[in-house]
Amino acid sequence: MTDQIADHYGRLAATYDDHWAYDPEYVRAFTRAMSGALRLHPGDAIVDVGCGTGLYTRQLADDVAPLRPIVCVDPSAAMLDRIPASPSLRPVLASAEDVATGRVSLPVPGPVDAVLVKEAIHHVSDRAATLRGLAGLLSDHGRLLVVMLPTTIPHPLFAAAHERFEQLQPDPTEIREALVAAGLRTSLTHRTFHVAIDRERYVRMLESRYMSVLGEFSEDELAEGIAQFRHAYREDPVLRFDDHFVFLRGSVPPA
Numbered sequence: 731m732t733d734q735i736a737d738h739y740g741r742l743a744a745t746y747d748d749h750w751a752y753d754p755e756y757v758r759a760f761t762r763a764m765s766g767a768l769r770l771h772p773g774d775a776i777v778d779v780g781c782g783t784g785l786y787t788r789q790l791a792d793d794v795a796p797l798r799p800i801v802c803v804d805p806s807a808a809m810l811d812r813i814p815a816s817p818s819l820r821p822v823l824a825s826a827e828d829v830a831t832g833r834v835s836l837p838v839p840g841p842v843d844a845v846l847v848k849e850a851i852h853h854v855s856d857r858a859a860t861l862r863g864l865a866g867l868l869s870d871h872g873r874l875l876v877v878m879l880p881t882t883i884p885h886p887l888f889a890a891a892h893e894r895f896e897q898l899q900p901d902p903t904e905i906r907e908a909l910v911a912a913g914l915r916t917s918l919t920h921r922t923f924h925v926a927i928d929r930e931r932y933v934r935m936l937e938s939r940y941m942s943v944l945g946e947f948s949e950d951e952l953a954e955g956i957a958q959f960r961h962a963y964r965e966d967p968v969l970r971f972d973d974h975f976v977f978l979r980g981s982v983p984p985a
């Protein structure tokens with residue numbers, strides 16, 4: 731993890747969950763979509779890589795009631811510290827690369843049945859090698875799900891933030907190719923979650939740089955972007971947009 735990303739999440743950790751707490755149904759619906767795609771059941775050994783504060787992992791644990799704790803992997807101590815103490819969640823301070831290369835061993839006795847990587851793959855530098863390493867941890871019926879934004883998004887960001895996002899966000903087809911190269915059977919589907927959010931709440935989210943792309947801008951550039959945002963949405967006290975996600979599922983093929 732670069733220093734810039736570490737600083738970004740170090741600052742964001744305390745408010746991360748609040749940004750989405752206004753709509754618990756968003757987190758519930760999103761989590762249902764992920765556990766459905768991964769076909770999770772209580773006997774699975776589950777790992778959430780880049781779990782952040784565990785906002786979604788907690789919901790997964792509530793929904794699936796796993797017999798063993800879900801392993802929550804994240805390289806940001808600040809994010810990981812927000813995970814509540816729970817017998818269903820086992821935090822591990824590590825990056826996806828650490829786990830994929832075996833530099834950090836997972837606290838599970840055998841292979842893993844399900845790996846989730848939600849909105850973290852863009853932070854991984856060697857994505858093909860890391861996904862290959864993660865796929866290598868899977869059991870003979872193992873599944874891996876990468877959840878990511880597409881390269882263009884309808885979020886009400888300012889123009890420079892959209893441009894920067896498009897430059898930085900990896901192409902989902904690159905991730906799919908990496909999963910295929912890792913020997914997994916893959917599927918790529920699109921999921922949409924509707925967002926309705928008060929404009930002033932969204933301003934606070936922009937101010938706190940709730941998306942890592944906003945960390946690319948200086949204080950002055952961000953203030954200018956927010957001024958442009960306020961002007962563009964001056965007639966809209968509530969912002970409504972469709973949040974599109976790509977779900978890339980890989981599964982171990984039958985022997």
Ligand SMILES: C[S@@+](CC[C@H](N)C(=O)[O-])C[C@H]1O[C@@H](n2cnc3c(N)ncnc32)[C@H](O)[C@@H]1O
Binds near residue numbers: 739783803825847850
């Ligand atoms: C946008 S947050 C997503 C957190 C969580 N998955 C969620 O959806 O709420 C991205 C997370 O990826 C983590 N991260 C950054 N670099 C990473 C890496 N190399 N390997 C795994 N996670 C990483 C960050 O610390 C952060 O917690």
